Amino acid sequence: MDQSTSNPPPTPTVGLTNKTKRESEADRQRKNKLSAAIEGYLYLAPTLIALTIFVFIPVVQSFQLSLTRSSFGRSIDVGFDNYVRLFNDDRYHDVIWTTLKFTMGTVPIGIALAVVLAIALSYPLKHLSWFYRLLIFVPIVISTAVTGVLFKWIYHPTVGYLNHLLGFFGIDGPTWLTQGDWPLVSIIIAVVWRQIGFNTIIALAGIQNIDGTLYEAAKVDGANLWHRIRHITLPLLSPTLFFLLIINVIGSLQVFGEIDILTNGSISTRTMLYSIYFEAFRSQNNGGASAQAFILFLLIVGLSFMQFVVVGKKVHYQ
Amino acid sequence: MLTRFFRNARVLTLGLLVVLLSSSIQAQETITIEFWHAMGGGLGETVDEIVARFNESQDEIVVNATFQGSYDDTFNALIASLETDTLPNVTQNFDLAAQTMFDFPGLLPAHEMMALDGFDASIFVPAVADYYSDDTGMVAMAFNSSTPIVYFNVDVLAEAGYDELPLDWDFSTFKEVCDAVLATGIESCVTLGQVGWYFEQILANSGGLYFNNDNGRTGRATEAVFNQGQGVEVFEFLTSLYTEGYAPDLGSTWTDTDASFIAGQSAMELDSTAGARGLQEGADFIIDTTYIPHSDSSDRNGVVIGGAALWLLDSGDEATNLAAWEFMKFVAQPEQQILWHTNTGYFPVRTDLADNEELGAFWMDNPNFLTAIEQLGSTTTTLEDGSPNYAVLGGRAGFFPSIRQLIVDAYRRVIDDGLTAQEALDEAAERANQILADYNEIVGG
Numbered sequence: 001m002d003q004s005t006s007n008p009p010p011t012p013t014v015g016l017t018n019k020t021k022r023e024s025e026a027d028r029q030r031k032n033k034l035s036a037a038i039e040g041y042l043y044l045a046p047t048l049i050a051l052t053i054f055v056f057i058p059v060v061q062s063f064q065l066s067l068t069r070s071s072f073g074r075s076i077d078v079g080f081d082n083y084v085r086l087f088n089d090d091r092y093h094d095v096i097w098t099t100l101k102f103t104m105g106t107v108p109i110g111i112a113l114a115v116v117l118a119i120a121l122s123y124p125l126k127h128l129s130w131f132y133r134l135l136i137f138v139p140i141v142i143s144t145a146v147t148g149v150l151f152k153w154i155y156h157p158t159v160g161y162l163n164h165l166l167g168f169f170g171i172d173g174p175t176w177l178t179q180g181d182w183p184l185v186s187i188i189i190a191v192v193w194r195q196i197g198f199n200t201i202i203a204l205a206g207i208q209n210i211d212g213t214l215y216e217a218a219k220v221d222g223a224n225l226w227h228r229i230r231h232i233t234l235p236l237l238s239p240t241l242f243f244l245l246i247i248n249v250i251g252s253l254q255v256f257g258e259i260d261i262l263t264n265g266s267i268s269t270r271t272m273l274y275s276i277y278f279e280a281f282r283s284q285n286n287g288g289a290s291a292q293a294f295i296l297f298l299l300i301v302g303l304s305f306m307q308f309v310v311v312g313k314k315v316h317y318q
Numbered sequence: 319m320l321t322r323f324f325r326n327a328r329v330l331t332l333g334l335l336v337v338l339l340s341s342s343i344q345a346q347e348t349i350t351i352e353f354w355h356a357m358g359g360g361l362g363e364t365v366d367e368i369v370a371r372f373n374e375s376q377d378e379i380v381v382n383a384t385f386q387g388s389y390d391d392t393f394n395a396l397i398a399s400l401e402t403d404t405l406p407n408v409t410q411n412f413d414l415a416a417q418t419m420f421d422f423p424g425l426l427p428a429h430e431m432m433a434l435d436g437f438d439a440s441i442f443v444p445a446v447a448d449y450y451s452d453d454t455g456m457v458a459m460a461f462n463s464s465t466p467i468v469y470f471n472v473d474v475l476a477e478a479g480y481d482e483l484p485l486d487w488d489f490s491t492f493k494e495v496c497d498a499v500l501a502t503g504i505e506s507c508v509t510l511g512q513v514g515w516y517f518e519q520i521l522a523n524s525g526g527l528y529f530n531n532d533n534g535r536t537g538r539a540t541e542a543v544f545n546q547g548q549g550v551e552v553f554e555f556l557t558s559l560y561t562e563g564y565a566p567d568l569g570s571t572w573t574d575t576d577a578s579f580i581a582g583q584s585a586m587e588l589d590s591t592a593g594a595r596g597l598q599e600g601a602d603f604i605i606d607t608t609y610i611p612h613s614d615s616s617d618r619n620g621v622v623i624g625g626a627a628l629w630l631l632d633s634g635d636e637a638t639n640l641a642a643w644e645f646m647k648f649v650a651q652p653e654q655q656i657l658w659h660t661n662t663g664y665f666p667v668r669t670d671l672a673d674n675e676e677l678g679a680f681w682m683d684n685p686n687f688l689t690a691i692e693q694l695g696s697t698t699t700t701l702e703d704g705s706p707n708y709a710v711l712g713g714r715a716g717f718f719p720s721i722r723q724l725i726v727d728a729y730r731r732v733i734d735d736g737l738t739a740q741e742a743l744d745e746a747a748e749r750a751n752q753i754l755a756d757y758n759e760i761v762g763g
Contacts, residue, residue: 069756069759069760070760071397071757071760071761072397072400072421072422072423072760072761073400073401073423074760074761075760076759076760152574156574156577157566157567157568158505158506158566158568158577158578158581158583159577159578159581159583175566175567175568177568177569178567178568178569178733179567179733179734180734183569263569264569264570264571266569266570266726266727266730267727267730267731267734268730268734281390281394282390282719282720282723283717283720283723283753284394284397284717284719284720285720285753285756
């Protein structure tokens with residue numbers, strides 16, 4: 001039974017009837033809209049509440065903390081002094097530089113390798129694809145702590161497998177985890193290895209989503225494998241690559257396990273994220289750590305925004 | 319039938335009630351003590367054994383031991399627990415945390431319990447007692463004390479022409495030995511991690527100070543002085559071991575050095591006495607031990623006590639505090655100290671164990687366990703003019719763990735970035751002074 005039938009008998013004036021009818025209809029629409037909105041917010045509520053408790057409030061609190069020097073439950077207001085110190089601190093500049101090198105190392109290599117592997121799995125290695133996929137994906141299910149320890153043994157300068165192996169070829173391997181730029185390179189290798197499975201699976205899914213008829217048409221036109229990859233696969237894969245880019249950049253900014261286990265956060269491998277941990281838990285400097293956390297937060301927000309605006313324009317959607 | 323059922327049920331209920339009541343009475347009587355420690359692996363198993371012994375020895379107190387990770391982790395967990403009001407009753411905390419623990423809100427100094435209980439603190443080895451004492455007395459209860467010693471592969475040293483190594487040796491002698499060792503064709507002479515502890519110990523052995531105000535013992539430390547005098551000579555020596563190819567560069571590690579020593583790739587290893595048991599079991603050659611070296615321009619001073627102690631935290635409840643104190647006393651008893659020493663290599667902290675028969679027999683078979691005790695025993699604690707030797711008392715400052723970390727960084731600054739020892743230490747000292755100033759500002763020096 002809807003509202004119009006339950007209305008009292010219509011009054012003689014036609015115009016008025018129409019007006020009430022219109023009003024009630026508008027009312028109903030508004031009501032429907034409202035209840036739809038409420039319903040929508042109800043669906044969102046669990047996420048919003050969780051985000052508020054675990055993300056928004058902590059962000060605000062850590063910003064407040066970054067304006068203090070505190071320990072033992074005592075705290076002193078220092079204004080923006082923690083930020084000023086970071087700004088003037090050569091070692092923090094090194095940290096930013098290290099982070100940049102690390103991201104530039106892991107992201108392009110990680111994605112490029114994944115695409116090559118995904119293409120290989122789709123074409124030349126198609127027959128035993130399930131086997132190779134398993135092989136490539138396995139690192140993902142091993143915890144970071146375990147892979148860290150594994151790599152630590154591989155890299156050990158005197159009793160490690162890697163230098164032992166290099167020794168067969170007469171190469172005197174470097175001390176992977178300590179000297180110069182090697183520690184960062186070692187961590188990049190370990191991280192790329194850990195992420196390659198995820199990246200490959202995503203790239204593979206992207207490739208498999210591409211309409212097969214396009215390839216057939218291209219084949220008919222005489223395009224060879226390279227041409228098909230270059231002019232069909234890669235352009236149509238760009239949304240996937242865009243997704244991978246964002247995920248990988250943010251992921252590389254969040255790497256912790258490998259750094260902590262492989263080099264114990266030695267000075268040349270201290271990235272922005274590790275530096276936060278280092279300030280807070282090795283230097284008992286909560287204020288300074290919070291300031292660094294807030295800077296990293298702004299950076300990630302900015303990066304996500306930039307990636308959507310700049311890169312988003314160049315992505316080819318079918 | 320039914321009445322019997324009810325009768326049975328009644329009896330059952332009654333029985334259950336009795337059981338419940340008695341258990342609740344028991345629950346009221348037992349006090350649970352939360353005990354945090356930083357002893358992993360084999361060390362942790364021995365801690366568990368001591369705790370089990372205590373729990374079996376009486377039925378009023380139950381100690382619940384929790385492994386909190388490394389010393390640093392335990393230290394951080396304690397500071398964090400202050401803000402969430404979840405402090406344990408007893409915590410193990412390491413040497414460097416001493417000043418921070420002295421200032422820690424809610425700490426119940428051990429000397430208060432000692433006075434209350436008539437406990438005689440003179441049973442403890444003086445160096446240990448002094449390290450953890452303020453003007454009144456011992457603030458913490460001695461537990462696991464260690465010092466670094468030099469372990470060496472007897473076969474390799476014999477090949478190099480050394481049947482034994484001197485106990486009192488300076489840097490030049492050390493390198494002479496190393497040159498002879500390298501001439502045998504071994505990959506490296508010595509292996510040691512780039513940790514702050516060896517710098518602190520060798521600095522003390524060379525009579526150098528780490529902080530001003532007599533190492534922070536006659537007043538709060540306000541300035542790091544390790545970049546002056548002996549400190550530079552010591553750090554030059556330590557970094558030269560890596561840059562001149564005497565030691566493999568394994569970075570800042572406590573454990574990786576064991577692998578290259580046990581594999582026979584390094585003839586010597588600098589490690590804690592607490593590693594004695596593990597090394598002896600791992601190596602298939604005979605291991606001998608000697609004291610750590612000192613600088614060319616100094617006489618041997620001796621070592622600072624390392625390791626950790628037990629700290630009592632005020633629960634606000636007297637019965638609980640007393641129960642926690644009972645446990646701390648239990649750990650210091652001879653039986654537990656003997657088990658602890660023979661299982662780990664941390665040395666006994668009681669003086670009356672020096673002529674213990676059981677230990678005497680043990681030391682005959684395991685002379686390496688004795689080296690650390692004798693190294694500490696022969697430490698110069700008083701200078702010729704009668705004043706205390708503050709160098710071997712060790713530095714004391716708030717947030718010392720953060721300052722130690724700066725030395726770890728300084729190693730890399732020399733090895734990777736080519737700074738001189740002086741430059742790297744100056745840089746570290748500047749940052750250390752900032753940490754000291756911040757700490758004193760917050761805590762209110």
